[in-house]
Amino acid sequence: MFDKILIANRGEIALRVIRAAREMGVKTVAVHSTADSDAMHVRMADEAICIGPAPGAQSYLNIAAVISACEITGAQAVHPGYGFLSENATFVQALEDHGITFIGPTAEHIRIMGDKITAKETMIKLGVPCVPGSDGGVPTLEEARRVSEEMGFPVIVKATAGGGGRGMKLARTAKDLDNAFGSARSEAKAAFGNDEVYIEKYLGTPRHIEVQVFGDGKGNAVHLGERDCSLQRRHQKVFEEAPGPAITPEMRAEIGATCAKAVADICYIGAGTIEFLWENGEFYFIEMNTRLQVEHPVTEAVFGVDLVREQIRVAAGLPMEFTQESLGEPQGHAIEVRLNAEKLPSFSPSPGRISQYHAPGGLGVRMDSALYDGYRIPPYYDSLIGKLIVHGRDRAEALARLDRALMEIIIDGVDTTIPLHRELVRNRDVIAGDYTIHWLEKWLEANL
Structure with a gap:
């Protein structure tokens, strides 16, 4: 160690x-x-x-x-x-060159999964279901038109090196494609220094489902179920839960086994997340994040594990402390909401001094935050200031617990997104678990 x-x-x-x-x-x-x-x-x-x-x-x-x-x-x-x-990957390689261990996957795996086209090609070879799309990058508008017409509109143009919704443009019809293709390339070049794009079939009413995987780098791997992260704004997750309200135990077992086998086959080490769009019972791979996710606490809650501890252990060469059998099925239900220092309804950053901070508590409540009374939130970084996680015996109890915790929390001195979450937790569609990746933006348009 x-x-x-x-x-x-x-x-x-x-x-x-x-x-x-x-x-x-x-x-x-x-x-x-x-x-x-x-x-x-x-x-x-x-x-x-x-x-x-x-x-x-x-x-x-x-x-x-x-x-x-x-x-x-x-x-x-x-x-x-x-x-x-x-x-x-450059950082990981530099650490290795200096004899320092990176607590995470290899530089090679980060490179493979960091390029959307290579990642998709790799996952297809590993038997992971993928969204229909172009075979690699699409260099010209003429090629984009050909590919799009073959698979049928609507399509989505995506940056190969993209992330967080940047370099991603929707073309609902052939007329939209010219602008979408040019805009995606320009945005990708500006954001990532790489203007290569590819094209995928656009799914109209999908959920965002991601599977947590963990490997020891020696050909052994497990999955820790799924998280539903469908409530998003501009492709940024807002509300995450485990297990997914729409996912059955049979679906979980099947896609989980597929993902675990895939990462075992490439001898992946550490925590990773394989992200899917899910529609009508079918999973479609979109990307793999080769790191710990912001929403990892909900998985920890329903499986009773410490993923960070496990990351450190396997990086030190120790065996995983759990097996697929010992993990079993998720226990209860967990929800995480991201608390940002942002002014509603514009969602503009709201840095400043915290005049009063009180974290919620009680049974099944976890608050991950680095705030304290008098702390000054700097304007230079991401606006995330905390994550509120609740765990209950079932989804109804988790929602009730979240409602109660959101009423207890106090963060004064800056604007936050807490009022948004107080609205969402009482919304009929959210309570019913009836939403897609498009739901939140439509709701915000109508209500804020």
Whole structure:
């Protein structure tokens, strides 16, 4: 086991890793920008080191600075959290070159899954069901027209190197394709430095279902059920739950076994998430995230495991603590809502000083946040300031618990998305679990 690990992240996820490491008797090093010198993860770690100025590109994304921090502190491994360098193959390779362990998958697996076309080709070979689409990138508008007409409209044009909804444009008819193709390429070039795009069949009423997988890098892997993340705004998840309201035990067993076999076959190591669109009982692969997900706590709640602890253990060469048989079926129901420092209805960032903070509590309530009274939220990073997770014996109890917890929480001094979640938890469609990936944006249009 490692003696000391460095967490190459900030905020609630950095604090989450510190807590797991402390329970394991592993010392932690926090890195931070000048803007985060008073952050909670800096206070809670065993050591802290400043790696640059406020902008993320000059601090949390600075590979040389992170590696230097490892060498200065003697950290043997790096946990990347999510975002920043968590899916950067160059970073993983640089750590390996310096004899530092990356707590996550190999650089090769990150590269394969980081390219949407290569990922899809790989998954097809591994027997994972995929959305019908082009065979690789589509270089010209003429080719885009041919492919789209063959599969039939509507279609969606996607950036090969895309993510978070960027470089993704819908063409409902042939007339829409010219603009969608050009816009997707331009946006992809600006966001990712790569204007390659591909085309997929557009599904009209899908849910977003993702399967949590975990491998030991030696050909053994398990799945930990699914999460439904269909409530999204601009392709950003807002409300996540496990198990999925529309997924039967038979569906879970079948798609879970398919995903576990796929990651076992490539000797994947650590946590990963295979994301699907689900419609009319069919799963269609869209991408694999080679890291811990923001919504991992709902899986932990229904399976009674600590995924961060397991990440650290397998990275240190230890065997997985669970098997598919020991995991069994998900127990009860869990829901997570993302709390952002944003002003409604525009969802514009709302940085500032927290004048009062009170976390909700009680049975089945977990609050993952790095907030405290007097903390100043900096304007340089993602607006996520906390995750409220509840667990109940069934979905009805989880929703009731979430409703109660949302009424208890106090975050004063900045605007937040808490009022949105108070509305959603009492909405008839949400209570019934009757929604698709398009539901929230339509509701926001009508209600905010």
